[in-house]
Amino acid sequence: MPHISVRNLTVAYDGQAILSDVSMDIPDRQITAVVGPSGCGKTTFLRCMNRLIDMTNGARVTGQVLIDGEDILAPDADLISLRKKMGLLSQKPQALPMSIYDNVAYGPRLHGLRDRKQLDALVERYLRMSSIWEEVKDRLHTPASRLSVGQQQRLCLSRGLAVEPEVLLCDEPTASLDPVSAQRIEQRFTELKQDYSIVLVTHILRQARRLADYIVFFYMGELVEHGPADQLLNDPRDDRTKAYLSGTIS
């Protein structure tokens, strides 16, 4: 049973289809790269998986996204435990308006962890896991907004990991980073896939080549092709995939 399974997912915004009839399974404990030209529905696809699509006014979602067999698009789905399960790393790092420490402790505190020692240990563990601990350990209680963009993105990764998700949803997580910071985030991903399923939306084909085990290609709201990275990159079946890989459509 695959962890995430998408069935006939269709999203329309003010009557205009953004995603049409997408069905696929997302493999466990692998990095799945979602690629395609901008505006093809990659981000919308990702936002369906943690229901942040609800925040978009006028979006109509039909179909099913099954996580462990449970349809998360059902109106009575438990959003809190869903979002706890699906960590998010957004395109532009969004540090919450609080200290570095509180950013990481934010989720666990909401979910009921109060013990100071446990929180301390947890904050350190996840800051280490996103390799930012050494840079911030002496100023944990200063505002997170003072960190550089690259550091903020790693902090956001810690914050996402701290609620112990099972899946990481990443929306072009290196797009606003300098090359060194981007590389650091990428390194983390290759380690993290031991324990997490990672869905990585990216418009950088080379990043998909470097990281992905499995690739999903969207074009104008349509799921064109998906398969293991080797097969899709080296032997694409659809002409549109070929055109995208060779750079004639972007």
Added chain:
Amino acid sequence: MRLRILTERLTTGWIVAISVTVMLLTAVVAAALVHRSLPIVEGHSLGALLGGSEWRPLEGKFGFRPFIVGTVWVTVLAMALAVPVCLLAAIYLAEYARDATRAIVRPLLDVLAGIPSVVHGLFGVLLLVPLVSDHLAPWAARHLACLPGATPQQGYSTGYCLLTGAIVLAMMVAPVIISIADEVLRGVPVAMREASLAVGATRWETVKHVSVRFAAPGLVASVVLGFSRAFGETMAVLMVVGNVAMSPKSLFDPAYPLPALIANNYGEMMSIPLYDSALLLAALILMVTVLAFNLLAQGVLVVARRRAAQ
């Protein structure tokens, strides 16, 4: 060609001149007030004027204390009534309401803000004054006897009192506060809200820990702007507050705020020495206070907007 350049210079010149004139008006008003209130400040110490509680112009006693106390109480009470309600309303509008609801409510707020203050005053006289004298005051006399400030002094109130003034004032400033607070909360980046929701926070937790915290300076500014508006409001308060020159001891006592003092008395009994100067000093106090609050609020808003834009 020469003509075009000449026109350009002339146009620039008169536009700048007009703009400067408009801005200078504030300074002119202030200067006039200072000039006209000087006689009374020369004859009396400022401490005696501001701290004195006797207002007997015929005997040359000009104690502003009751009026200052009245102004402060009416304003503070009005804010205490308005602020919690307004902030929650703004949170609802910015964070919970659908776009369609907002589209109806926002213009409605502007309409509310535009209701002439004399209409609010009439509303107060027709509805609130009887409500307070017939229901609230007797109720407070019966149930709140342990709180001297919350019960009518002789077990009875005319309804023209501090509380009525504060309620009318709260109604007047509410649209202003809601409107600005809503705008400030809308300035919280969507992605920041989503970052909070994405770790499993509920909507309310996100509002409490993220939106309100991020928007705090702007929310403070909205309250301060409401405060400065309330502080100088004249007509509506004057109509319902009782206008008795004494420091109120209870919610149901009449009060006499500074703007009401000026509006009621300027132009009458002007033959009394220094009377005119005393009223203009009152106006000066009012203007300086409101100006200070406005500057403070604008400053905070500028900072808040800059932060939101980042």
